[in-house]
Amino acid sequence: MWRVLLTDRAWPDTEIEREILSRVGAELIEPPATDEETLAAIAADVDAIATNWAKVTAKVIRSAKKCRMIARTGIGVDNIDVACATELGLPVTNCPDYCVPEVADHTLGLLLAMSRNIGFFHARTKAGEYQLAAGGPMQRLSGQTLGLFGLGRIGQAVASRARAFGLRVIATTSSGSDHGVGCEMVSLEDLLRQSDYLSLHAPATPTTRKIINENQLRLMKPTAYLINTSRGALVDEPALLEALKQNRLAGAALDVFDPEPPDLSQPLFRHERVIVTPHAAFVSQQSLQQMRTQAMEQVAAVLTGKRPQNVVNPQFEHNRT
Template identity: 35%
Template sequence: MKKILVTATNYSKYCLEGKKILEDYGCEIVENPHDRPYTPEELKEVIADIDGVVAGVDTWNQEIFGLAPKLKAIARFGVGVDNIDLDAAKAHGITVSNCPGVNTSAVAEQAVGLILSLTRRIPFLNAAIRRGEWVRPMAHELKSQTVGFLGFGAIARNVAEKLQGFHPAMIAYDKYPNQEKADELGVRLCSLEEVLEQSDIISIHLPATPETAQLINRETIARMKDGVCLINTARGTIVDEKALCEALESGKIAGAGTDVFASEPVLPDNPLFAFEQYVATPHTSAETYENCATTSVVTAEALIAVFEGKEPVNRLV
């Protein structure tokens, strides 16, 4: 019997399809009892006899792998693997896979929701009217705005598709541009500098890498239009939160919406929460019934493939 640690949350509640696949294979499943990622200390207490992991956003590094002699596979419950030391995993003979493309629609919907929340000031107006205030600020319609994408992979393209009915101008920067997809969606590919300088709304869809760490900083913010709106459903490390605070305070950035933070779970004393024009959600973009069901199946099948000596889909190392 293989022992599987599931660090993604709410597994029995929303991931019954994948859970059944593992149980039918004869696996014993250890579920995350917390409504949050495991801390490193908590992982150390449970990892010693684990054969496979369905991983959330917990930190997986050399120290943890050194305490897991039986661990053969990690199937990331999502796309980003910046929380997993891939070199260390490879050194320990641990196969790592992820689920690219599965959560595309779910994350794209969240990005569009944050865009509308900011441009129409929905959270602010909801709070104001509940206080008995009848405030009616003006707003721009998206058809008069330019939406710029930093990164133009599957999620950004899905956002662009969803925004087509609102008729904004759309531009995008991508290190590996796909001209055919851009043409299909009416998106003009351009440089990073052009996206920063020409966009009324900037939506971030980049991976977390050393190259993208704090890409949004004082210098890049200074290149943006006054009154720009910034959306981040990618990774919190891409944005310098201190620089973002300064830009919100000065009005350089009129509004920011994020589903991700540099450190998660975020603490309630984060300075960003002082700004009413800041809208945040707790890394819930992918939390849909459909995404959880599909991802649970993909991760379960990836673990079983490794146990049977086969190549898992979306293997990274």
């Protein structure tokens, strides 16, 4: 019987995973903890690894002598040492399209909550204060500029939704391509200077980590808002807090953090002009079912000698070299 390690999960049961794996005679294994030592010890006797947020490091991968592949139950693979997996001939798969509408909807929800002071007023009224004048000035949404840092599937979905509200959409990408969206492409500096709302939709890589730092935040309008539903590592959180404290930024909405879970006692997350959601943008009953099914079907494919659907490292070899 094949053994598949599921390092962690953000859903309450494993019925979908076990049902799909049972079709190919595979058993699901869950660890008692997600630290590197525990995962490495269990990985030594598994045929595949699936991971949600836990880190699958080089040590974990090298200890998995029988492992045939690593599956990410999600889109980004920054928690997996893809280079090590590639070196060892292991395919790494992901689920690139499972939550596109959910994250796009969440992004627009956060934008609306900030533009209309919904988050601010909600906190104040719940605390017993009914005072319209307490909120900052609000602007008509139509005609304002939404800047997108990244224009993949989710960025494109955000752009189409934003236009329905009358927002002007601009974007910057590493390739300079608008991917058929038809929005104005600008430099990062122009994106920061022009945006009334800056929304991040890029993976965490060595070149994008803390791309929104003190220098970049100083280019933004003091009336602008930052939205991050992508990866927490894109934002220098101490620099963001300083920008808010010095009124160099109107507000921020964060669904992702570095690290996760964050220390919610930190001043940034308690600031009344910051909206915080617990990495919830990807979630719906439909998206979770799609992701879990897609991830496990890719595991089953590899275990039965087939090529999985979404391979992050297309140069992989089916067997270790």
